[in-house]
Amino acid sequence: MPNPKASATPGAGGCTIKCAMTHRNEGQRMVTRAKSVCRHAGCGVLVDVSGHCDKHAAIYQKAVDARRGSASERGYNRRWQKARETFLNRSPLCVQCDREGVVQAAQVVDHIVAHKGDAALFWDTSNWQSLCKPHHDRKTATADGGFGRTSAA
Incomplete structure:
Protein backbone atom coordinates (compact mmCIF):
# COMPACT_ATOMS: atom_id res chain seq x y z
CA MET A 1 0.00 0.00 0.00
CA PRO A 2 1.52 3.41 -0.91
CA ASN A 3 2.45 5.82 1.87
CA PRO A 4 -0.12 8.66 1.84
CA LYS A 5 2.44 11.02 3.43
CA ALA A 6 4.98 10.51 0.62
CA SER A 7 4.78 13.39 -1.82
CA ALA A 8 4.16 12.67 -5.47
CA THR A 9 5.84 15.97 -6.40
CA PRO A 10 8.58 15.25 -8.91
CA GLY A 11 12.10 16.06 -7.77
CA ALA A 12 15.43 15.70 -9.57
CA GLY A 13 15.20 13.39 -12.55
CA GLY A 14 11.43 12.98 -12.21
CA CYS A 15 11.71 11.27 -8.80
CA THR A 16 9.15 11.70 -6.08
CA ILE A 17 10.41 13.05 -2.76
CA LYS A 18 10.39 9.50 -1.36
CA CYS A 19 12.40 8.31 -4.37
CA ALA A 20 14.85 11.22 -3.98
CA MET A 21 15.36 10.25 -0.33
CA THR A 22 16.24 6.74 -1.48
CA HIS A 23 18.70 8.12 -4.04
CA ARG A 24 20.32 10.31 -1.41
CA ASN A 25 21.05 7.19 0.58
CA GLU A 26 22.55 5.65 -2.55
CA GLY A 27 24.96 8.58 -2.97
CA GLN A 28 22.96 10.46 -5.60
CA ARG A 29 22.10 14.16 -5.33
CA MET A 30 18.89 15.17 -3.65
CA VAL A 31 16.85 18.20 -4.65
CA THR A 32 18.36 21.34 -3.12
CA ARG A 33 17.02 24.83 -2.54
CA ALA A 34 17.56 27.57 -5.08
CA LYS A 35 20.68 29.68 -4.83
CA SER A 36 20.37 33.26 -3.63
CA VAL A 37 22.24 36.41 -4.62
CA CYS A 38 25.06 37.74 -2.41
CA ARG A 39 23.69 40.43 -0.07
CA HIS A 40 26.51 42.87 -0.87
CA ALA A 41 25.15 45.81 -2.89
CA GLY A 42 25.89 45.39 -6.57
CA CYS A 43 27.24 41.84 -6.31
CA GLY A 44 25.42 39.30 -8.43
CA VAL A 45 27.25 36.16 -7.31
CA LEU A 46 24.94 33.25 -6.52
CA VAL A 47 25.52 31.55 -3.17
CA ASP A 48 24.23 28.23 -1.82
CA VAL A 49 23.08 29.72 1.47
CA SER A 50 21.68 33.18 2.10
CA GLY A 51 24.37 35.68 2.98
CA ALA A 58 35.42 38.30 4.60
CA ILE A 59 34.81 42.06 4.19
CA TYR A 60 31.56 41.87 6.14
CA GLN A 61 33.16 39.86 8.97
CA LYS A 62 36.04 42.36 9.27
CA ALA A 63 33.53 45.21 9.64
CA VAL A 64 31.59 43.28 12.32
CA ASP A 65 34.81 42.46 14.20
CA ALA A 66 36.01 46.07 14.07
CA ARG A 67 32.69 47.28 15.48
CA ARG A 68 32.69 44.71 18.31
CA GLY A 69 36.34 44.90 19.32
CA SER A 70 38.37 41.91 20.41
CA ALA A 71 37.25 39.57 23.17
CA SER A 72 39.90 41.07 25.42
CA GLU A 73 38.72 44.60 24.64
CA VAL A 102 17.32 17.55 30.77
CA VAL A 103 20.70 17.10 32.47
CA GLN A 104 23.36 18.75 30.30
CA ALA A 105 26.79 20.16 31.17
CA ALA A 106 27.19 23.90 30.67
CA GLN A 107 30.06 25.29 28.61
CA VAL A 108 29.21 28.99 28.73
CA VAL A 109 28.70 31.57 31.45
CA ASP A 110 26.00 33.86 30.08
CA PHE A 122 29.72 42.45 33.55
CA TRP A 123 31.19 41.34 36.91
CA ASP A 124 27.86 41.02 38.80
CA THR A 125 27.68 37.25 39.44
CA SER A 126 23.93 37.47 40.11
CA ASN A 127 23.67 38.40 36.40
CA TRP A 128 25.43 35.17 35.33
CA GLN A 129 23.92 31.82 34.40
CA SER A 130 25.42 28.56 33.18
CA LEU A 131 24.26 27.50 29.73
CA CYS A 132 25.15 24.81 27.21
CA LYS A 133 26.43 26.20 23.93
CA PRO A 134 23.22 25.57 21.94
CA HIS A 135 21.08 27.42 24.49
CA HIS A 136 23.60 30.27 24.69
CA ASP A 137 23.76 30.59 20.90
CA ARG A 138 19.95 30.61 20.67
CA LYS A 139 19.67 33.27 23.38
CA THR A 140 22.37 35.41 21.80
CA ALA A 141 20.79 35.20 18.36
CA THR A 142 17.32 36.13 19.64
CA ALA A 143 17.49 38.25 22.80
CA ASP A 144 20.71 40.13 22.11
CA GLY A 145 20.08 40.78 18.41
CA GLY A 146 22.57 38.21 17.19
CA PHE A 147 26.26 37.56 17.08
CA GLY A 148 27.81 41.01 17.01
CA ARG A 149 24.68 42.66 15.61
CA THR A 150 22.72 45.26 17.48
CA SER A 151 19.13 44.45 18.29
CA ALA A 152 16.34 46.32 16.53
CA ALA A 153 14.78 47.45 19.83
Whole structure:
Protein backbone atom coordinates (compact mmCIF):
# COMPACT_ATOMS: atom_id res chain seq x y z
CA MET A 1 0.00 0.00 0.00
CA PRO A 2 1.52 3.41 -0.91
CA ASN A 3 2.45 5.82 1.87
CA PRO A 4 -0.12 8.66 1.84
CA LYS A 5 2.44 11.02 3.43
CA ALA A 6 4.98 10.51 0.62
CA SER A 7 4.78 13.39 -1.82
CA ALA A 8 4.16 12.67 -5.47
CA THR A 9 5.84 15.97 -6.40
CA PRO A 10 8.58 15.25 -8.91
CA GLY A 11 12.10 16.06 -7.77
CA ALA A 12 15.43 15.70 -9.57
CA GLY A 13 15.20 13.39 -12.55
CA GLY A 14 11.43 12.98 -12.21
CA CYS A 15 11.71 11.27 -8.80
CA THR A 16 9.15 11.70 -6.08
CA ILE A 17 10.41 13.05 -2.76
CA LYS A 18 10.39 9.50 -1.36
CA CYS A 19 12.40 8.31 -4.37
CA ALA A 20 14.85 11.22 -3.98
CA MET A 21 15.36 10.25 -0.33
CA THR A 22 16.24 6.74 -1.48
CA HIS A 23 18.70 8.12 -4.04
CA ARG A 24 20.32 10.31 -1.41
CA ASN A 25 21.05 7.19 0.58
CA GLU A 26 22.55 5.65 -2.55
CA GLY A 27 24.96 8.58 -2.97
CA GLN A 28 22.96 10.46 -5.60
CA ARG A 29 22.10 14.16 -5.33
CA MET A 30 18.89 15.17 -3.65
CA VAL A 31 16.85 18.20 -4.65
CA THR A 32 18.36 21.34 -3.12
CA ARG A 33 17.02 24.83 -2.54
CA ALA A 34 17.56 27.57 -5.08
CA LYS A 35 20.68 29.68 -4.83
CA SER A 36 20.37 33.26 -3.63
CA VAL A 37 22.24 36.41 -4.62
CA CYS A 38 25.06 37.74 -2.41
CA ARG A 39 23.69 40.43 -0.07
CA HIS A 40 26.51 42.87 -0.87
CA ALA A 41 25.15 45.81 -2.89
CA GLY A 42 25.89 45.39 -6.57
CA CYS A 43 27.24 41.84 -6.31
CA GLY A 44 25.42 39.30 -8.43
CA VAL A 45 27.25 36.16 -7.31
CA LEU A 46 24.94 33.25 -6.52
CA VAL A 47 25.52 31.55 -3.17
CA ASP A 48 24.23 28.23 -1.82
CA VAL A 49 23.08 29.72 1.47
CA SER A 50 21.68 33.18 2.10
CA GLY A 51 24.37 35.68 2.98
CA HIS A 52 27.51 36.85 1.24
CA CYS A 53 29.80 35.32 -1.36
CA ASP A 54 33.31 34.33 -0.20
CA LYS A 55 34.80 37.69 -1.24
CA HIS A 56 32.20 39.79 0.57
CA ALA A 57 31.82 37.48 3.59
CA ALA A 58 35.42 38.30 4.60
CA ILE A 59 34.81 42.06 4.19
CA TYR A 60 31.56 41.87 6.14
CA GLN A 61 33.16 39.86 8.97
CA LYS A 62 36.04 42.36 9.27
CA ALA A 63 33.53 45.21 9.64
CA VAL A 64 31.59 43.28 12.32
CA ASP A 65 34.81 42.46 14.20
CA ALA A 66 36.01 46.07 14.07
CA ARG A 67 32.69 47.28 15.48
CA ARG A 68 32.69 44.71 18.31
CA GLY A 69 36.34 44.90 19.32
CA SER A 70 38.37 41.91 20.41
CA ALA A 71 37.25 39.57 23.17
CA SER A 72 39.90 41.07 25.42
CA GLU A 73 38.72 44.60 24.64
CA ARG A 74 35.20 43.51 25.59
CA GLY A 75 36.42 42.30 29.01
CA TYR A 76 36.90 38.61 28.28
CA ASN A 77 40.49 38.44 29.52
CA ARG A 78 42.40 36.14 31.88
CA ARG A 79 40.49 37.49 34.88
CA TRP A 80 37.23 36.54 33.14
CA GLN A 81 38.56 33.08 32.26
CA LYS A 82 39.32 32.39 35.92
CA ALA A 83 35.93 33.71 37.06
CA ARG A 84 34.17 31.71 34.35
CA GLU A 85 35.97 28.51 35.34
CA THR A 86 35.09 29.00 39.03
CA PHE A 87 31.44 29.73 38.19
CA LEU A 88 31.12 26.64 35.96
CA ASN A 89 32.70 24.48 38.69
CA ARG A 90 30.08 25.72 41.17
CA SER A 91 27.19 25.61 38.67
CA PRO A 92 28.12 22.94 36.12
CA LEU A 93 24.70 22.27 34.53
CA CYS A 94 22.82 24.27 31.91
CA VAL A 95 19.98 26.09 33.68
CA GLN A 96 17.78 26.09 30.55
CA CYS A 97 18.21 22.34 30.04
CA ASP A 98 17.33 21.89 33.73
CA ARG A 99 14.09 23.85 33.17
CA GLU A 100 13.33 21.43 30.31
CA GLY A 101 14.02 18.39 32.50
CA VAL A 102 17.32 17.55 30.77
CA VAL A 103 20.70 17.10 32.47
CA GLN A 104 23.36 18.75 30.30
CA ALA A 105 26.79 20.16 31.17
CA ALA A 106 27.19 23.90 30.67
CA GLN A 107 30.06 25.29 28.61
CA VAL A 108 29.21 28.99 28.73
CA VAL A 109 28.70 31.57 31.45
CA ASP A 110 26.00 33.86 30.08
CA HIS A 111 25.16 37.39 31.16
CA ILE A 112 21.40 37.23 31.80
CA VAL A 113 21.07 40.93 31.02
CA ALA A 114 23.50 42.02 28.30
CA HIS A 115 26.20 44.16 29.93
CA LYS A 116 26.90 46.25 26.78
CA GLY A 117 30.24 47.37 28.21
CA ASP A 118 28.99 48.15 31.74
CA ALA A 119 31.80 46.78 33.95
CA ALA A 120 29.62 46.59 37.07
CA LEU A 121 27.00 44.51 35.24
CA PHE A 122 29.72 42.45 33.55
CA TRP A 123 31.19 41.34 36.91
CA ASP A 124 27.86 41.02 38.80
CA THR A 125 27.68 37.25 39.44
CA SER A 126 23.93 37.47 40.11
CA ASN A 127 23.67 38.40 36.40
CA TRP A 128 25.43 35.17 35.33
CA GLN A 129 23.92 31.82 34.40
CA SER A 130 25.42 28.56 33.18
CA LEU A 131 24.26 27.50 29.73
CA CYS A 132 25.15 24.81 27.21
CA LYS A 133 26.43 26.20 23.93
CA PRO A 134 23.22 25.57 21.94
CA HIS A 135 21.08 27.42 24.49
CA HIS A 136 23.60 30.27 24.69
CA ASP A 137 23.76 30.59 20.90
CA ARG A 138 19.95 30.61 20.67
CA LYS A 139 19.67 33.27 23.38
CA THR A 140 22.37 35.41 21.80
CA ALA A 141 20.79 35.20 18.36
CA THR A 142 17.32 36.13 19.64
CA ALA A 143 17.49 38.25 22.80
CA ASP A 144 20.71 40.13 22.11
CA GLY A 145 20.08 40.78 18.41
CA GLY A 146 22.57 38.21 17.19
CA PHE A 147 26.26 37.56 17.08
CA GLY A 148 27.81 41.01 17.01
CA ARG A 149 24.68 42.66 15.61
CA THR A 150 22.72 45.26 17.48
CA SER A 151 19.13 44.45 18.29
CA ALA A 152 16.34 46.32 16.53
CA ALA A 153 14.78 47.45 19.83
